[in-house]
Amino acid sequence: MSSSTDRVTAAVMIIGDEILSGRTQDTNLNVIAKYLGAHGVDLAEARVVGDIKDEIIAALNVLRGRYDYVITTGGIGPTHDDITADCVAEAFGVALYEHPEIIAMLKARPGLELNAARRRMARIPEGGELVRNPVSGPPGFMIGNVFVLAGVPSIMRGMLEDVGHRLRGGAVVVSRNVRVDGTGEGVLAEPLEAIAKAHPDLSLGSYPFFGPGGYGSNLVIRGRDPAEVEATAAELVAALTALGVANITADEPGAPA
DSSP states (O other): OOOTTOOEEEEEEEEOHHHHTTSSOOOHHHHHHHHHHHTTEEEEEEEEEOSOHHHHHHHHHHHHHHSSEEEEESOOSSSTTOOHHHHHHHHHTOOEEEOHHHHHHHHTSTTOOOOHHHHHTTEEETTOEEEOOSSSSSOEEEETTEEEEOSSHHHHHHHHTTTGGGSOOOOOOEEEEEEEESOOHHHHHHHHHHHHHHOTTSEEEEEEEEETTEEEEEEEEEESOHHHHHHHHHHHHHHHHHTTOOOEEEOOTTOBO
């Protein structure tokens, strides 16, 4: 069983010129972050890399050496700019080969011509394992601590379901939110900083909001020890109340991080 101090980390590498150009808006990062969090894995870094082979390889080598896991999205289709499999294989120093299960899957699809473009999607690095695709088309793959998934959001989400059981999860992060209405961050900053320093194992942040209904801040406490998170939320409420801050609302224990 994981202890309250366990921390397992991951990075996401989003691959594609279309993301950097603004033509396509990424929605995968948010989904992956929540999925990893539910498995006790902290998403510690995210990078967006264009379709440039050397840059993909360099970024992947840095990330896979720095974190427990790396998830890549994009660049595993049939066109010339889908180079993720090539880059991953080169980063690991292995060759690509056509996986017989993927070839059989493609051949079994009625009316599908197994041309050179489609065969590109059957290539995985030597030593890799398939990541199932329950939505459409060929699977992704994993090698070492790297999971290579599709960029199309619906397909990526399907593949992601075959990732969780392979992760060494840590202790899941829990959170409490203390909402303060009608008081600015300038008043809240000092007590928040003092409590943050007193609890270095926790993450405390202030997230201001503004709207027709007024303004204020959500003060969020996150950590792996539920008892400490709960006690710190109570400590924060008491400190704010002592300063004369009103309109404080704390959420219930057990809220998602």
